[in-house]
Amino acid sequence: MQPILEMRGITKTFPGVKALDNVNLKVAEGEIHALCGENGAGKSTLMKVLSGIYPHGSYEGDIFFRGDECRFAGIRDSEKLGIIIIHQELALIPLLSIAENIYLGNERAAKGIIDWSDTFERTEELLKRVGLKESPKELITNLGLGKQQLVEIAKALSKEVKLLILDEPTSSLNEKDSAALLDLLLEFKARGIASIMISHKLNEIARVADSITVLRDGASVSTLDCEGGQVSEDDIIRDMVGRSIEDRYPPRTPKIGETVFEVKNWSCEHPLHSGRKVVKDVSFHVRAGEVVGIAGLMGAGRTELAMSLFGRSYGKNAQGEVLVHGRPADTSTVSRAIASGICYVTEDRKGYGLVLDEPIRRNIPLANLSGISNGLVIDEAREIAIANDYRDRMRIKSSSIGQECINLSGGNQQKVVLSKWLFADPEVLILDEPTRGIDVGAKYEIYSIVNELAAQGRAVIVISSEMPELLGMSDRIYVMNEGRFVGEMPTSEASQEKIMATIIRSSGKA
Template sequence: MRAITKEFPGVRALSDVSLVVAAGEIHAICGENGAGKSTLMKVLSGVHPYGTYDGDIFYQGRECRFGDIRASEHAGIVIIHQELALVPGMSITENIFLGNEPRRWGRIDWKAANHRALELMSLVGLKEDPDTLVKDIGVGKQQLVEIAKAFAKDVKLLILDEPTAALNETDSRHLLDLLRGFKQRGITSIMISHKLNEVEAIADAITILRDGRTIETITVASGEVDEDRIVRGMVGRDLESRFPEHVPRIGEVFFEVRDWTVRHPISADRLVCKNSAFTVRRGEIVGFAGLMGAGRTELAMSIFGRSYGVHLDGKIFKDGREVEIRSVADAIAHGLAYVSEDRKAIGLNLLDDVKTSVVAAKLSKITRRGVLDEAAQYHEAESYRKSLRIKTPTVDEPVTRLSGGNQQKVVLAKWMFTDPDLLILDEPTRGIDVGAKYEIYGIIQRLADEGRGVIVISSEMPELIGLCDRIYTVFEGAITGEVARRDADPELLMKQMTSSRRLPTP
């Protein structure tokens, strides 16, 4: 790709970007949210067609001018987006061959499709019935369906945008092993990732983008690659610490949950929360650690207005008094806020603009006699845009045009606007680059310094240890341990995250 420039209304996403990828290599692209990584790959794959950008693309020795994504797929270039393009109500086979179904005598040959699907599933290590609905398998297996779908199109260049962002460690390792296997088969891969340890482990070369420009390309064989070098290129400066310096000012207990028990919404014999009990102090950042499926999100959602499952038992106390929180409206009224792990499906309405999203959770603050005060709406949104450093030319911009990190800041702004006493953050930095993470950590610390309580649910153990004052561990719906920051280490947390019995506090 030579001198690629791409503009959207009010913003230049790419400016004279060049990228050279050798055949058969794994090439990583790193950069902050908004650096232009996904836009560059959308140009390459025809999502942004020829004529909508400046510059040239050469593939296998000839210039390519892709008019749409089908044209790039015909050439053997297949992109797997961060938001998987699967139909939940269709089977694995139907998804693999969607729009590319094998035909016989003018009709879809489902027998041939199922046979070929089994071959492709075996290739990617997916051991499922091909008739299984996609909605009934986990995110890691859905990612494998997407890769099988790519192989159904005779892929030669595979582009993966944040392929491990939503995966646990086991699924991530399996996916990286697959990429190594594809390399041995002569398939070229381009991977966008914020997980620098994975990039360092698997990539042959790394191209760093910053503010829509190419900063440098590093070959791993040169021996010059380390996380600090990548971070420096991404953010334009050294990050001496991945977490801002912070001295907590922790006050008294103001929020308490006792004996919280919740049943699965469908399986009547399955408990997703089992007699859970915990406390939060003012000014305190409390972490919740657990493996995928441990019940952390279910606990948070059930507390936030019983948004998940069937409540069986348990009480909530705030400022020493029992409170009844039976709906999301009750939760907001009692000073609770919940930033969900899925910002696109639950946290935001992607049809809204920034200013509408920021005030959405508490319109009563800016209504006068039942009428929305548009001037107040704009003022509030603009205030959060500046204080949270949301990268957007205007608050009238649709949130769908923002990068993942900036969308996350909009979700934070939306709940900060409600003036919560307790802010629950579920995977607050998922799919976000190291520079944006640093900014969000600072925001979390500022919220705690204002006397609020903050709960952080995260799958990244270093994040919990570096950010939280106290950490609870969860296993199969039960809280199995409580560790102060000074005593927290990965080995101890993992031991408590994999044990069904409550272990003594160090």
């Protein structure tokens, strides 16, 4: 196959750091090309160079598309050629319709007047191509994440896409929606549309990719040909991290003690719909040194449970009892939940976990300001010492503790969030999707941190949509469906099949 894209010797430098160092990438016509690497390896930066977000002149090297050299001044230039990028954070406007979102900035208009009939007709055709049955007039806010992702792809098709770039397209999707999206990429391949897929989910890459380029520390280290199924996940991991990871989950010998955290008959209602219970009469416990997993499909109520327990951050009319070391805990506000020894690492580190435009040194003490202050005055020397200590302990890769969190990779952002809560010295730590959107090397480091916390006698709760992760990390697993806990099993007796069977048997009964 002839290359549709060649990137030669791409070098991109930011103040104090070389993000890309002589990177080469070649994508053939109609192929699915995966881009792998640890967080901070330069994957997203390379795609921003390709799409014109970083314009010509801000980097070194050459881009050739269909044999012609390209010097993009902005994203509109790349889109004119059919190079369309879909970012991990979807760029849809919730209170506009599907049709309005698809043609925003590319309106079907004559003499300044939008032709709504043509807009809706063309949108309907695009939705059929991506397998969506919704009306073009449906508001984006009424769609789940999987369908929103398909709207983004329909938007790309409206611009006559020739090369589709997807940055972590399945990171927020459940298994069913992820499979549907991958099937769609294969359909596009059959139609001659090339795709570049950035993903940390190696099983998904193995399923659809024709070839894989691996980046490490800003350089392209290998291109692997997937024809004939010759490439293994271990091969990819070795190239990504520069070493083999023999065991994805670090070994741990649990030392489980007395019950630290107990929840009895906990319920809460939807924040906007009175009387509609989202969490229904949930009871569970976690012991010292124990890692407890909560499994369930998207929409089961796991995040809602965690947030409602953490200072009533979600829902209303929460009822039930929370005990820490056998004593009632006041969780009526976030500050009181923290004072009771309960901390929550959100699944949305960018929206809720960090103040992105503040540096590392300001983010780490946020949940325990009294630990760096004298009365009402921040002790800057103490703040700097604490931030440097956690930067070293958590192996946060940054130019300094003065680096703004928005410029950190996803894995390093997650380490800053964990540092923030560890500095608060919790008895109970609730981790919601702790490794979402981070690479296998960073995942291993997060797993090691969880093991250390358990070894210190803390009670750890892990919510994850990746069942292998729950099975690899947890001592015991609760299964949640439709707002209730519908099963409990020690990990030694658990399997993905058993968890799914528990969910299926309980559906409609909750």
